[in-house]
Every structure is written in structure tokens, then in C-alpha cells.
Amino acid sequence: MKAATDGGTAAPLGVYVHFPYCERVCPYCDFVVAGRARARIDHRGYADAVLAELARRGQALAGRPLASVYFGGGTPSLWEPREVGRVLEAIVRRAGSTSDLLEVTLEANPSSLDLATARALVAAGVDRLSLGVQSLDAGRLAFLGRDHDPAGARAAVEAALRSGARSVNVDLIFGVATADGVETPDEAAREARGLAALGPEHVSAYALTIEERTLFGKRARAGSLPLAPEEHVAESFVAVAEALEAQGLGHYEVSNYARPGRESRHNLGYWHGGDYLGLGCGAVGALARPDGSARRYKNETRAAAYVRAALAGEPHETESEELGPETRLRERILLGLRLEEGLDLEAAAHALGVEPWPPARRRAAAELEATGRLTREGGRLRVPRAARLYTDGIAAALF
Ligand code: SF4
Incomplete structure (x- = not known):
């Protein structure tokens, strides 16, 4: 994402808010996540920490229209909608002015998005729901360690579509090999068609990547993880693209497809080199200066340490980089x-x-x-x- 200018231009700004908790950690995930049952999350305390950070960094929003807010994670659909609303309201208030096309996205997992939750999030100001469906195949979902099944995925997409959100995205992972065999390009295309047929305005389709510091990374090093051959993945990329385009979803970015006008405004901000303010545990922000340079920072990735420092008004950046x-x-x-x-x-x-x-x-x-x-x-x-x-x-x- 992109952030605000230290020097105050009128370029629009995106805000990214990271919510680090997931009910369980998927074996391929290397995002900033902490496994925690929903009932054990300090919803209010985490929101207070983000608000404390906003109070300190909010100057970046001054004089610039707010273009987008993106609640990513982790699993932000676990966060109580009223806390999401409290954070969103404070960001909008602090910004002063918002773009006419302000977009507010929240990432959701099928296991934590029913119709009531989706509607509560929309009532709190979210207008775009992004669902981590990943697959509609029971075997691949189990292999990926997801805690939903195909029926749960379909129900969550339907809930999102009925919630009143302006736009719904679904994520798809292709290039998956399980103990039962490698997903063929035809199967990947069929899965993409099945997802598109549910009616989302946007699909993000990624090849499964094996990151070193994950359980899958460990299994791959030990030689015990089934892997799809590279040429298979390349063919699946093409097959998925053709399938989604045939359903009217334009291939506007390497991994992203949308119906006309439903491209992700927030992510377009990144791809266009815009600024972004990052808030929350593990969040990254990048703020440009009028001389063409910028500063990028990353927050503390341990949730408890972030919350403690943010609430105490202590520094919680762990990385800061000058970009010429x-x-x-x-x-x-x-x-x-x-x-x-x-x-x-x-x-x-x-x-x-x-x-x-x-x-x-x-x-x-x-x-x-x-x-x-x-x-x-x-x-x-x-x-x-x-x-x-x-x-x-x-x-x-x-x-
Ligand atoms: S739900 Fe998403 S963020 Fe959470 S562990 Fe799985 S892949 Fe990572």
C-alpha cells in the first residue's frame, strides 16, 4: 500500500490496517499472523492500539483526500464489526476529506463470515469484502489447511453478495499438488469458472508459493511435500486467465481480474506508486517527500508487543528504510x-x-x-x- 506525504501534496492516500489474528495458521502462510480463538482476542484493546498509532501518525493524512482503507490480515472478519467501525470512523475523521470513490475493503475468511457479520461490517462502513476461498475442492482445501469446506465457501460468498457490499472479491490458489495428485490446468480452469459463477465482481488468482519459514517450507525441504511441476503451474496460469476472461472478468493485473469498474482501487494505488499509511501490528507504510524520496517503515510484528508499545506511546517500528x-x-x-x-x-x-x-x-x-x-x-x-x-x-x- 501507499501512504501520505511528509511534505503535504494533495495526492490521494490509502490506509492499510493490519489485523494479525487467525483462528488457525495455514501451513503455507508467511504473513504476520498470530493463531488465536475469536473469543480470546482483545477486540477493543487492539482497536485502541491502532487508534493510538493513528493519533501519532495521523498528520500524514492532513490535506490529502482519503482514497481507500484496507483491513487486511490475518483475518479481519474475526474483528468485532463495531471495533472495525470505530477504527474506520477515526481514520475518516482524521482525513478530513475523502475521495468520492472512497473504497473500504475488509478481508474475510469463509469460516468467519455469515450474513449477519457481513451486514454488520457493511453497516460499519465496509463496502468491499474480500474472501479467502482459495478452492472449491474439499481435498485441496484440506491440503491447504483451510478451516472451511466447499459448502462453507459458497455460503460465505453468497452472504457477502447479499450483504449490500458494493463489491466482492474471492481469492483462488492454483498449482496445488496433493497426495492424490497434481491439479491439472483443466481442473484449475474448472475451479476458476466455478468461483466466477458464484458472481463476485473480482477474483484474485495466485499460484501456490512455498515460503521458507512455513510448515510447507519445512516439508518441502524434507522432501515430503507434493509439488506441482513449474510448467504445469505456467499452463494453469494461462488456463485460469482464459476461464476468468471468458466469464467477463478482465485480467487487469498479473494476479487480478475484475468486472469493468470493479478493480481494487486500494491495490491500484500501490501499483500506481501512490502513498500509503500502514497501521497495526506488522503493517508497512510508505510516505513520499516532495523531493522524490520516501520513507518506508514496518511495525512490530508480535501482536502483544505492538499493542503494549502503541498504547504506551512508545516506538513500535522495527524497520525504517529511506528510498531514493x-x-x-x-x-x-x-x-x-x-x-x-x-x-x-x-x-x-x-x-x-x-x-x-x-x-x-x-x-x-x-x-x-x-x-x-x-x-x-x-x-x-x-x-x-x-x-x-x-x-x-x-x-x-x-x-
Ligand atoms: S487465514 Fe490467511 S492470513 Fe490467516 S493463516 Fe491462513 S493464509 Fe494466513
Whole structure:
């Protein structure tokens, strides 16, 4: 996400609020999470800690329209809706002005989203629900360690769609191999069609990645985790894209699909290089300065330590990084090329006050163009559809 400018421009700002608790921790997850039963979460105390942080960082919101608020996690649908509402109200109040298109997203797990909860969240101001469905296959859900089954997933999507939310996203994981075998590209496409048929306005589809510091990472190192071959995953990426596009969901970002006008505004803020204010345990924020530099910070990742420090008014950042204009341009390339619309490199470089075409980048771009992995129209660069899966490597070649 992106954050506010220390120097006060009128560019819109997104706010990310991290809620770290999950009822159980999935074996592939390397987000900032703490396993805790819902009844044992200090809902109010956590909200108070976020509000205390907001009071200290709120200056970043001054004079800038609030574009989006994103409650991510963790499982924010475990958080009592009235506490979500209290935090949201304080952010909006502090911002002073909001964009006409203010978007408020909350991530939810099917096991903690029934119709009453979804409606209470909408009443609290949430207008976009993002559901961690991941699969509609019982075997794959069990393998992924999810605590919902296909029927529970369908019921939660239906609840979200009936809640009055403006938009609903569902997450899908493909490229999964279980003890019963590897998911074929056809199966991945069928699953994508099944999810789209439930009627969400947005689908995020990711290949399963094995992160080192997870249970799956440990099993992979021990050789006991079934893995899908890379070429299989690449074929599934294409099959999923075709299936979702055939259902009217535009492939606007490498991993994201939406009906027209239902793209995630908050995430577009990141991909467009906007600022974001991060609040909560483990949250990351990045605030630009008028000279083209920025500061990125990360909060304490241990929930109890974060809450204690935030409430006591003590520092709770564990990382702080200065980003020079050249580094920021590289990040713009990395994120902007993920979008179907691509990136206006020359405009981005101009805004940051740096040279768009140092000789090495010009040479790399020419080579990528010659091999069909990049197109150029004026200053705008795009990765053609056939090369999309390799966007990160293509972007890195342009650093
Ligand atoms: S529910 Fe989401 S955030 Fe929580 S452990 Fe599973 S993958 Fe991670």
C-alpha cells in the first residue's frame, strides 16, 4: 500500500490496517499472523492500539483526500464489526476529506463470515469484502489447511453478495499438488469458472508459493511435500486467465481480474506508486517527500508487543528504510508492469526527477522488445499477455 506525504501534496492516500489474528495458521502462510480463538482476542484493546498509532501518525493524512482503507490480515472478519467501525470512523475523521470513490475493503475468511457479520461490517462502513476461498475442492482445501469446506465457501460468498457490499472479491490458489495428485490446468480452469459463477465482481488468482519459514517450507525441504511441476503451474496460469476472461472478468493485473469498474482501487494505488499509511501490528507504510524520496517503515510484528508499545506511546517500528528516487523508480517499474495498462516510465521518471533511459535500461528494453516480452508506445511500457507470467523477471531486467 501507499501512504501520505511528509511534505503535504494533495495526492490521494490509502490506509492499510493490519489485523494479525487467525483462528488457525495455514501451513503455507508467511504473513504476520498470530493463531488465536475469536473469543480470546482483545477486540477493543487492539482497536485502541491502532487508534493510538493513528493519533501519532495521523498528520500524514492532513490535506490529502482519503482514497481507500484496507483491513487486511490475518483475518479481519474475526474483528468485532463495531471495533472495525470505530477504527474506520477515526481514520475518516482524521482525513478530513475523502475521495468520492472512497473504497473500504475488509478481508474475510469463509469460516468467519455469515450474513449477519457481513451486514454488520457493511453497516460499519465496509463496502468491499474480500474472501479467502482459495478452492472449491474439499481435498485441496484440506491440503491447504483451510478451516472451511466447499459448502462453507459458497455460503460465505453468497452472504457477502447479499450483504449490500458494493463489491466482492474471492481469492483462488492454483498449482496445488496433493497426495492424490497434481491439479491439472483443466481442473484449475474448472475451479476458476466455478468461483466466477458464484458472481463476485473480482477474483484474485495466485499460484501456490512455498515460503521458507512455513510448515510447507519445512516439508518441502524434507522432501515430503507434493509439488506441482513449474510448467504445469505456467499452463494453469494461462488456463485460469482464459476461464476468468471468458466469464467477463478482465485480467487487469498479473494476479487480478475484475468486472469493468470493479478493480481494487486500494491495490491500484500501490501499483500506481501512490502513498500509503500502514497501521497495526506488522503493517508497512510508505510516505513520499516532495523531493522524490520516501520513507518506508514496518511495525512490530508480535501482536502483544505492538499493542503494549502503541498504547504506551512508545516506538513500535522495527524497520525504517529511506528510498531514493532511483529506487522508487525501480519499484514503479516492478509494480507498474504488473498492470495490463503498463507503466508510463517517462512520466514516472519525470515526477521523481530522474533519468528514464540510462543506457543499460535502453539496451535491456530493446532486447525485451525484440523477443516479444515488452511493448513500447511513447514512454509507456507494457508486458504482452503471452509474457505476463514472467513480469517480475522482465521488470528486473529493466532495473
Ligand atoms: S487465514 Fe490467511 S492470513 Fe490467516 S493463516 Fe491462513 S493464509 Fe494466513
